[in-house]
Amino acid sequence: MRKPVSYELLLDHLKDGVCYVDLDGVVTYWNQGAETITGFRRDEVIGLAVTEHPLSHLDAGGEALVGEVNVFSRVMQSDSAIEEEVFVQHANGRLVPVLTRVSPIRDSRGHVIGALEVFSDNSAKLQDRNRIEELEEIALLCPLTAVGNRRYAEIALKSACEELNRYGWRFAVLFADLDHFKSVNDTYGHKAGDEVLKVAAQALKGALRNFDFVGRWGGEEFIVILPNMNDELLPVVAERCRAAIESAVYEHDGKVIRITASLGATLAREKETTEELVERADQLMYQSKQAGRNRCSFDT
Secondary structure (H helix, E strand, O other): OOOOOOHHHHHHOOOOEEEEEEOOOEEEEEOHHHHHHHOOOHHHHOOOEOOOOOOOOEOOOOOEOOOOOOHHHHHHHHOOOEEEEEEEEOOOOOEEEEEEEEEEEEOOOOOEEEEEEEEEEOHHHHHHHHHHHHHHHHHHEOOOOOOEOHHHHHHHHHHHHHHHHHHOOOEEEEEEEEOOHHHHHHHHOHHHHHHHHHHHHHHHHHHOOOOOEEEEEEOOEEEEEEEOOOOOHHHHHHHHHHHHHHHOEEEEOOEEEEOOEEEEEEEOOOOOOHHHHHHHHHHHHHHHHHOOOOOEEEOO
16 A cells, blocks of 8 residues: 655645644744745744744735734634735845735634645736736826826716716716917927926826826817716816916926916716716816806806
């Protein structure tokens, strides 16, 4: 009869790292996969208290995650597994992204006697995710102004309309067009015009809340989506945006270029299309143009 294969030999053939911690918080097992991922040898880890062993869970900046000083104790006390994406520090000092799962281990009577961590190198997945985010950014951001492009604005509008119809979450749209922008291009050149667009976009962003959306609709037109908005608050926010653009300054060849914008602002209505909503905001913007520019018109 052949001698049974030991569990240590089996676990050493895994690419995943495996670490076992007993009830006293001492590391008693560390497989070859753990050595490969972290760079720490078995004899450097086994026998260490869990609070000192090199598998501390860190954030992307190398700082210990809140509540992660002794994840093994948390698992043993709560009697439930924890799965998360974290970083660990390699023996050479670099941070390694890992996908980890820490589970309680029970004896034949069901009593928790320790905790087992199984972790894998998450570098490839993280790189893929970062690449996807980069591609999404390229696809959804205006490369000149670094705010959302028209495609992104249309997606955001559709989502906001769906939330309004489904949950009653009110929002507003603000449509802004820079005044006399053609004269900027004609007088100072298109490069200066591009810089003015950047300044205007950043001025709008600076006047908004962090969850508001601003995008370049096209040319010198910008669209803003304002969640959680009402009749009383909308004029305040619109005026803040108008004033921010008016206060923005761009200096070109020693000459100061100041810009203003005409704005139209309206609350979205249930059951209307995004096209109808944008058209209404656009018409309000033209009312501001006809009334003398550098102002905002409302229909609420």
